[in-house]
Amino acid sequence: MTPRAAAPADAGPTRSSAASRCGGGDAAISLPVLKDQRSAKPAIRPSRNGVRRAWVLGVIQALILLHIGLWLLGKQFGWFGGSGRTLSPVEPSETMYTLELGQINAGFIFFAAALLSTLIFGRWVCGWACHVVLLQDLCSWIMKKLGVRPKPFRSRLLVWAPFVLALYMFIWPSFKRLALFPILEAAWPAAATWLKPVAPWTGFSNHLVTESFWATFPVIMAAPTLLIVGFAAVYFLGSKGFCTYGCPYGGFFAPLDEFAPGRIRVDHDKCHQCGHCTATCTSNVRVHEEVREYGMVIDPGCMKCLDCVSVCPNEALSFGFGPPAFRKPAARNAPPRRQYDLSLREELAVAAIFLLAVLGFRGLYLGEGVPLLMAMGLGGIVAFAAFKTWRLFSSADVVRLQNIHLKWRRRITPAGWALAGVTLLLLVLASLNGAGNIAAWRADILERRLMAAMPPDVQQALFSPFNGEMVPQQVKDDAARIIAHRRLALGFTEGGLALMSPPDEWLRLSWLHVIRGEWRDAETLLRAYIDHAGPAEHLGADLIKLLLLQRRDREALDYGRSLLAEHPHWTGVAQLVEIVEQNVLPRPPGAR
């Protein structure tokens, strides 16, 4: 498997004065955007396929909004069968729930179809069907209008990040279930408690339709995620910065592209090596060199957007079928030499910062809070900002960020100091967030051990009026210790270390307060979680029980009835409501 290659050094022909510049480093790489020697056509013509692609991506975006809109209307007004039942999100990340929990959903079907089609047509989904690409293209377009040409950041190690992320999202859960846990539990049981367990496999189930459309994505994070993966990544890492360094789906599309017979191919007789194709490609592919050497584009970053085909002044390029990239012929001349923005030592340092920042903002084993894609985007930005800041203080040369001078005539400019300040702030935030994640990870381990050691009769008594007598003081003390760890994982405003509270921590804290018989605290935290994630049958039932344990029967009944009004098929809630109606509430005199 070959990761997305960073741009090689220029090996093109004589450059014109109109040479285009690309590159995220301070030493930019020149592209051979030549006046065509035979036809004397000077300018790169606009890409007709760019317009077509914008329309296609716009329609996809409109369909996504329509899907969300119909779900909201169903939820609010009971339209389309009521209670907001709709097609599950057509989002590849939903495949995680298929592989981990056996839930067949629309996202899994879409991703499977996309992967299979990639084996034939190459990595076309990225260019023609991804809403994040639309955001990135929009950002690039805005930047160009503002006179900023997004420059690619060329790293030899970070290009592996999408593949590693894809393995973590889609392969790691099955690996844990099928191989790692059985081995650890047999050989080293204590180590097995360090990892978040996978849910027991109960077979495949149909989740094509859902009521909890938004359950797997925190609403509050939608705008920041789109801003970071769509806009900041473009500014810092290049036009396809997120695709190259952050997208886990690309981590699978790229290696599969190697096997695809559908590729951009060249008619050697027509190609004059003018470089218009390379200058146009926003995926940072050295098109003119690859087609010269191999007769086709082999870079797995090629998204089959067809811009190069469209702008070629000699109609030399086309999309066609033939040998795949892994069966490419030997290079006709010297293979294109790759050039990177960082030395290997700098790469290793940047990769370490990237990894720690992703873990800091996300938490590898915790998996909640900041969505994974946003954590990847943030990690990339923190690593890039740290690298630029390092250059600011270590290099005597001019240091630039896009067209902004950070260091000029050996002096750090105000923009340079601002970048250093932002970098420091980001590193502090990532560190604090990471410390919160470690505290939560520690709490997870202690909690698993606590539950494993708890006798079944004590577990059954936790959520009952017998909690006080049945739960030993030692268990309650252990729960208090775990609560102290968990509280560190909350946001600053709630006394924790993190930037914001991961909602799942509220749920876990609520459960720990149940162990201690602290019903009021448990209720407050459970309500906070339900407000965030929306009601679910088991959560609603738990809240009713907590209200009953506090002798707030009328509130419990009203809450249960309100849930049943919206979800009449929630039998667990219906049973509780019936019990309250029959056994708890005082009856009017004479009633049977």
Ligand code: SF4
């Ligand atoms: S393929 Fe077309 S645009 Fe690219 S170098 Fe050859 S002639 Fe120029």
Ligand code: SF4
């Ligand atoms: S090589 Fe051509 S088709 Fe591939 S991403 Fe670049 S411009 Fe688009």
